[in-house]
Amino acid sequence: MSLSYDSSGVRYDQLDGFKRACQRAARTTAGELAAHGYAEPATTRGESAYLIEAADHYLAHVEEGLGTKNLVADAVYAATGRNFYREIAIDTVATIVNDLATCGALPISVAMHAAVGDSGWFADEGRMQALVDGWAEGCRRAGAVWGGGETPALQGIVNPATVVLAGSAVGRIAPKHLRITGDVREGDAIVFLASSGVQTNGLLLAPSVIYVAFVRECQRRGVKLNYAAHVTGHGWRKLMRLEEPFVYEITAPREAPALFKFLMEAGPITRREAYATFNLGVGFAACVAPAAADAVLAAAQATGYDAWLAGRVRKDGARKAVVVPSLGLAYEGDTLQVR
């Protein structure tokens, strides 16, 4: 058997089945918003953040988790005494706020959820303080306040050797036209922003990049992003998260980062699996009108991001796919069910 998420306790069919049941039930509660003066936008379910619409703004709400990356930090800590919990905390904030940013929402407040199996986990002062400092640093990079959190000890539920890291954010889109709605059109340019490594679905300990400042700068310059995707779980397949069918043709992939080359050449993972699972050096992707591509690249550069023009959007009837012709890769729409 080849390496995949199946062997790591993650079966996306089961998770996605649960997610769909949640979304069906969640939709039945939309009427509760009216008493608060809000409404549910027609297309928000299944996007990366939940949006709530008022007359002159959207509120955005997201709950997200790090995944299992901290197990790697635990192993490194045990083997070398080097503690990477500062990076791990920034990573967790990144996974929360980048989801907001894909909708055009800027995070205002980020809350921490750190669940341990035994409160003794916090007795390691260095690790505990690294986690705290990293969370605050992540919030600053995102331009958000650290707005509290929850830190339970859950004996019998969480492995006492480690921690569940997750959290939530509240964001806002104002004025409303800054919302990134997914109005992709044939011929749109696809811009990639480099990741720092394997991002939050990964194996290395460089913290994920927080892309909030890029989205904010595009807004400030009046440069419109038609769609944005945060590339984490599902790898490059995440590009086709939009409901409407398009073919996302990546004509200028960069060389794979060294770790992934090693995994594909020496390890048990195929190229097809790698690009379907990991970010392969791409942390954030945006679809923009061809005439706006240069302005998007300039906004990225001005805020310190490594961005390039990576491909274009084609229309091919009802076909939905991500294709990388130079690598012989094609992922059809039915390989991604996250909505």
Place this chain on the structure above:
Amino acid sequence: MSLSYDSSGVRYDQLDGFKRACQRAARTTAGELAAHGYAEPATTRGESAYLIEAADHYLAHVEEGLGTKNLVADAVYAATGRNFYREIAIDTVATIVNDLATCGALPISVAMHAAVGDSGWFADEGRMQALVDGWAEGCRRAGAVWGGGETPALQGIVNPATVVLAGSAVGRIAPKHLRITGDVREGDAIVFLASSGVQTNGLLLAPSVIYVAFVRECQRRGVKLNYAAHVTGHGWRKLMRLEEPFVYEITAPREAPALFKFLMEAGPITRREAYATFNLGVGFAACVAPAAADAVLAAAQATGYDAWLAGRVRKDGARKAVVVPSLGLAYEGDTLQVR
């Protein structure tokens, strides 16, 4: 050794030490709010929900978790085949939204965080659907929309036999004078609202009461709550969460619910430990001006809550304490460190 949280992997000194480190670091991020047009209210840190102040409203943000109550549901399910995950889900929503309500914030959106150790946990359709249905029901009881969530499979972190249940909420206080600020005065009446059992820090499977409708009804009637406390962990000590020192004198405690009487009389738990740890039939408490007490009781009755006048607030210099003279109980302020 007597029964206490110490024997269950929860040492509040370690947890509270971490919480205080978080709060110190979190305060350093408050300046990030200015660019969003918000500010941090001087007294919000350490309250049950984090508030963000705008010209004409507060936003409220909270992240909370169920604790380990679902382990009891797991044991009951294994022994009897009866699945209580609907109740468990309502409970989780209750613990999130009641924290908002203590600040006078009404929840708008509630997000789920359900982390499993193996995605196979979701393959039990009945249990999975009960969790989904209960979460939606909890949102309706809270008058909030179910705004998405996160459902990761965390192999090696979470026990594959169970689930970590938590979540977050976004709320709002408008107009701003509806905020419950903690302006308690000597002579204030203490009103208790009954719980459904042992609430979320407990052992039974009746879902916790959601007190949002009580707070909303007090607001609608123009009845002011000077302070509100959600009684969960720390039991009745939670009444003295406010920084300013007062003595909270409970003159009319009800008889303890049967389970607690049994635990105190037959079990290893002392009365002093029980009232310091469990809710003992009290789920929510409010301090109100003596002249408003009848109006508060009427608001509770009109919305279906079982409420009674339980005591009064006294000033005794710098002493902070919760006392129950008829039971011979007195908890001094230094037994509670949650700020």
